[in-house]
Amino acid sequence: MLFKYLPSNLLIIFKSTSIKTLVFSLLIIGFIVAFLLDLALGSVSIPIQEVINILLGKEPEKATWANIILKFRLPKAVTATLAGAALGVSGLQMQTLFKNPLAGPFVLGISSGASLGVALVVLTASLTTPTLLNDLGIITDFGLVIAASLGAAAVLGLMLVVARRVQETMTLLILGLLFGYATSAIVSILLQFSSKERIQSYIMWTFGSFAGVTWKQLIVLIPVIVCSLLVAVLQSKSLNALLLGEAYARSLGLTVEKARFSIISSASILAGGITAFCGPIAFLGVAIPHLCRSLFNTSDHRMLIPSVMIMGAILALIADLFSQLAVSQMVLPLNAITALIGTPVVTWVILRRNSQKSFPS
Template sequence: MLTEKYKIYNSLPKTLIFSILFIGFIFAFLLDLALGSVHIPLHAVINILLGQEPERVTWTNIILKFRLPKAITAILAGAALGVSGLQMQTLFRNPLAGPFVLGISSGASLGVALVVLTASATTPTLLADLGIISDFGLVIAASLGAASVLGLMLVVSRRVKDTMTLLILGLLFGYATSAIVSILLQFSSQERIQSYIMWTFGSFAGVTGKQLLVLIPVIVLSLFIAVTQSKSLNTLLLGEAYARSLGLTVEKTRFSIITSASILAGAITAFCGPIAFLGVAIPHLCRSVFHTSDHRILIPGVMMMGAILALMADLLSQVGGGAMVLPLNAVTALIGTPVVSWVILRRNSRRVV
């Protein structure tokens, strides 16, 4: 009886936190739809989402055709990058691991660059005609690029035990892939160079409703795979040797985690550009809020918190109003830098103590 009461009491704070996060998510979602170059009242936004007629007909087109796809993309990106970062931090047992820090985003960028920059003069027209098939091609190319770097990092991590050395190697791999992209840029046309540079700034606004038909099932399926990995991720926290003694097939689990993390990071990078810091910062914020390392709680928490932060980053990128929008990577860097700095300083203070 006392045990049951303790369990109920212990679950109340986390239930309350999830409730607060859900309310914050709804508020950020509606705010992202309401604010922009044209300010739309919140009650009008809600009426449009419910299928009712607003005061102005143009508001319906603005929300349904432009802002709703952008907001859905931000939600998917925040959840995907957050979960991808959490998976890598657990797999590498490194608190600073993430899609951007370990060069995963750079690998995905290389995959996209190989498709976009090396295409012949007639290929863009063909890809435009293929529509969804070409979008799948970008997802596959980005995911393969991300998986290549992540697999290489995994091989290196088995020989290098020092976390700082691993991070340095991750940055070096990122620089190497960036160097290859730079070489490709030298042999590309001016129009493609400009398009690729704009893509590297990161944006949620470039994803159309048609492309969401590709992005949504890819991300949802990968997130579902990540949820099913919760027990295995918890076991890996105890170390690979102990995990094997508990009956976990480490190699199979590692492959599943690499596949899921690569697709999550690769798909978002393909459509939104290489978005920095969210994959590193979100898992740490979530651990600090929930005070747990249990992935059964962290994965849904990271999804929700990632969606909120991505929506807020999108809002901050439009803070100036008008047609000008700040680069998304500049905003996420401002959000992520304090969190990553806090993690490094906290680790150093623990070593001193």
């Protein structure tokens, strides 16, 4: 009843804030539900109440359930949460920086650099004594992570050097795409000279997976991703200023070159870290920012960045669930699931925007 005594403009702001708060609260609830379902469902179904008891440290009905949850499903669910949040925020940063709705977290060639690092280890392994490689621990999960990290870091370092010398953002985008094509070409050449077994190992890595990350690897992955996400949150004002153009951002006192360098650094670390540990995960980084913009009807990064983190985590957990449950006794490639989820979202957003432009209200 008190709403009618408020001025109309304050009433609109109040209602808008209330709706956004409600939607954000529903996202948090959705994340909790998706996280618990990812722990409960699989080849062995575990009751939700038992999952909660295990997480709280209580004794479950079956001892094997605790091993399944704590040793296998919990690290996988944590990895999916980090991956969805990181790729979503990285995609948002790239779309804002380059003013390109189709820009994703791998637009600077970070994914291609990681792929090249893995390819150099896996595909050239046949040229080296296999026993020596196994003794050195190179052909292991952590060996692939190190190789992917070095490849992503090499491309990142190159892009950061270029970013200091290139003034135009569009030129930087084109150079990033060219670096990506160059590294992909090298991988294609390596494929031609590799054995079938090595090619199969490399292709399996390119499918993407959250299941291969262990607790030991999470000790490295969690601090890297969390710190980079915090940096992204601190960049909210800079990203909002860049939405209005670099000239306007400079008039507000923003040092565009430093802001661009910081944005590229954090986005590349987010994308490169996830690619190194999980393989190249497609489409999430492109689709999630669009979905959150439409859901909250805002371009304010102070609202978008937290919502993209949660929405990204939800979609990554859902994709992981579908990859396990879609076909019995088989795990589908994660990239296939994320593409099936991401394509309708991006298509819907594009068609919705075009209809709004054609029929303005």
